[in-house]
Amino acid sequence: MWSVHMKFVKMHGLGNDFIILDDTDHRQKNGREGFETEKHCCEESELSPELVRHFCDRHRGIGADGVIRVCNAEHPQADFRMKLYNADGSPAKMCGNGIRCLGKYVYDHGKTEKVNLLIETDAGLYRLQLIKKEDTDRICSVRVDMGTPEFVPEHISARFLLFRPVCVSMGNPHCVLFVESREAMLQFPLKQEGTVIGNEEIFPEGVNVEVVWVQDAGHLWMRVWERGCGETFACGTGACAAVAAAMRQKKCGASVLVRMTGGELLVQYDRRHGHLYLTGPAEEICHGKFG
Numbered sequence: 178m179w180s181v182h183m184k185f186v187k188m189h190g191l192g193n194d195f196i197i198l199d200d201t202d203h204r205q206k207n208g209r210e211g212f213e214t215e216k217h218c219c220e221e222s223e224l225s226p227e228l229v230r231h232f233c234d235r236h237r238g239i240g241a242d243g244v245i246r247v248c249n250a251e252h253p254q255a256d257f258r259m260k261l262y263n264a265d266g267s268p269a270k271m272c273g274n275g276i277r278c279l280g281k282y283v284y285d286h287g288k289t290e291k292v293n294l295l296i297e298t299d300a301g302l303y304r305l306q307l308i309k310k311e312d313t314d315r316i317c318s319v320r321v322d323m324g325t326p327e328f329v330p331e332h333i334s335a336r337f338l339l340f341r342p343v344c345v346s347m348g349n350p351h352c353v354l355f356v357e358s359r360e361a362m363l364q365f366p367l368k369q370e371g372t373v374i375g376n377e378e379i380f381p382e383g384v385n386v387e388v389v390w391v392q393d394a395g396h397l398w399m400r401v402w403e404r405g406c407g408e409t410f411a412c413g414t415g416a417c418a419a420v421a422a423a424m425r426q427k428k429c430g431a432s433v434l435v436r437m438t439g440g441e442l443l444v445q446y447d448r449r450h451g452h453l454y455l456t457g458p459a460e461e462i463c464h465g466k467f468g
């Protein structure tokens with residue numbers, strides 16, 4: 178049915194998984210010697226929503242929560258550009274787990290020798306610090322300057338007021354709901370309520386929904402219903418939105434471990450700039466050729 182032939186790399190951040198398609202120019206100025214830095218993928222026009230859905234299909238495709246195109250930067254100061262598509266083919270502006278995977282990808286695949294990168298996204302520019310595994314030249318984790326959370330009005334249906342919803346933009350939209358116990362978080366009907374909230378009039382472009390239990394000032398537990406994917410194992414922008422919302426309600430401090438189904442992310446708040454910093458792993462699973 179599909180006549181495409183594309184090389185891909187599959188990666189994940191805490192089980193939030195992505196198909197990486199490399200659309201960078203092989204003449205990338207900072208590319209390292211000894212690596213095959215050949216361009217091996219699609220132009221934007223070739224990546225239709227149908228094709229993204231097909232790639233992400235866990236039964237008939239490769240299977241993933243989204244597709245990331247790694248492109249040459251258009252901004253003069255940026256090193257690379259990230260283009261992200263959710264599993265349903267819809268575009269998204271920012272992805273905290275995905276941008277860490279991109280950082281590891283460009284370094285480990287010889288596209289750059291820099292460990293401090295500036296990445297262009299549809300939500301703006303993001304600074305990444307790549308952290309190497311001890312005694313190796315491989316990247317094991319990435320720290321991202323996620324910028325300033327923006328709070329947006331929370332006029333969602335009265336049935337959700339009990340959960341003290343906080344609506345936050347981290348470059349993409351989030352609606353954070355608080356519950357009183359870990360059990361309540363685990364039993365929360367996330368699919369049902371996430372779908373209802375995602376269809377609220379105040380979110381014409383949909384929303385990512387987080388259900389959060391504050392264990393203490395340094396630990397949050399969270400499940401996430403992602404726009405365009407459904408429930409995922411982890412969400413980087415969602416973890417930052419949860420911490421921003423908890424800080425606003427004076428429930429947590431400036432350094433918080435956010436525990437999700439797939440593992441933990443560290444979110445730190447820098448009072449001087451009002452920025453949130455996200456630190457967590459990124460891993461390559463496999464590579465292959467589609468078609």
Ligand SMILES: N[C@@H](CCC[C@H](N)C(=O)O)C(=O)O
Nearest residue numbers: 269272273274349412413414
């Ligand atoms: N999982 C991501 C966010 C991906 C985009 C999101 N589904 C949206 O549509 O905004 C993350 O780690 O931030």
